[in-house]
Amino acid sequence: MMNHHGKKKVWGTALIGIVAAGCASVLEPVDASLGVEIVSGPQALTSATSATFEMVCENEGACELECALDGARFQSCESTVTYEALDVGPHIFEAQAVDTSGRVSEVVAWEWTIEETGDTSPTLQISGPDTMAEGVATAELTFEFSESVAVFGIEDIDVSPEVHTLSDFESVDDTTFTATLHRSGNEAGTILISVGGDASQGGGLGAGASHTIELLGEVDITEPCEVPDHVEMSSSPAVTRFGESTGAIEFTMPPLPTVLSHPFTTTDNPEMGGQVNMVGTSQTGFHRRKMWISECPGGEALSTRCSASGIEITIRWRQEEARVSCTLETDKTYYFNVSYGGSTDCDDAEGCPAIIQHLGGWD
Structure with missing residues (x-):
């Protein structure tokens, strides 16, 4: 019966055939005193296409482990085993222990399903003024994601040049955030507001965004000095x-x-x-x-x-x-x-x- 971790035990009698020098030995039965436990594995439903299992042999003496994936033949394995590039769909991992006498344990299994994921990456739009007139010192900025984001703060926002700063960062809800831009000085120029990708609550990585503000202000019109002849x-x-x-x-x-x-x-x-x-x-x-x-x-x-x-x-x-x-x-x-x-x-x-x-x- 499946437990809540996706593990199950397979009961029955197993015989092992050993062939050496052209003759076959008698298959050894399952040893009830010998066991193996799968202590960790993937969640029952996951989007990850790799899986790692950790196992422990339960025996008074030495024993080895054998593993099988999706009904394949059992093969010798270590106490930690990883499978990569798995297909979408259901999977079953099985393990058994073998002692020095050739006796085998009951087979234990771990079942899980890899689900197909769509593109859930959030997109971001930065809204603010396109220009700041001469003498205007502040501007309100809005950062709106297409879906909820797990973590987003003022430290994720870059302002260039760095002499201009942000304050009053607030979360309107889990998709919309606001901040106040403070202009340094009154010179003409531009300010670039940019944000890199941010992880959504679903785990996706959102695309970055940027917004440019043109600064209208004082312009240095001083002409280069010339050196007179005298x-x-x-x-x-x-x-x-x-x-x-x-x-x-x-x-x-x-x-x-x-x-x-x-x-x-x-x-x-x-x-x-x-x-x-x-x-x-x-x-x-x-x-x-x-x-x-x-x-x-x-x-x-x-x-x-x-x-x-x-x-x-x-x-x-x-x-x-x-x-x-x-x-x-x-x-x-x-x-x-x-x-x-x-x-x-x-x-x-x-x-x-x-x-x-x-x-x-x-x-």
């Missing part, structure tokens, strides 16, 4: 060491109209700041000089506080709004420029000495 992109430490703390640097200032210029990039720390002082040597102390910070080489100063001219001049700067300093944005490239003032006092075509010192900065 501007020299200099390697002098007088201009290359902007943002560092230095001692007094003596350098050669070329006569007008030449401007020495070099780029620098601010950091992401808004509390950073510094100061630049410039004077002449004892021979050029009466010369008028100029220094300023601009967005392009030798370009117009950012503001009046970002420029200084005279005999002894100073510029104070900070990476945040300051009442008495030149204000610089964080993570942005500027140019530091120096030249003679409105009229040159240098008669040497090669230039005349000047002294500059950078204080504070990023050190």
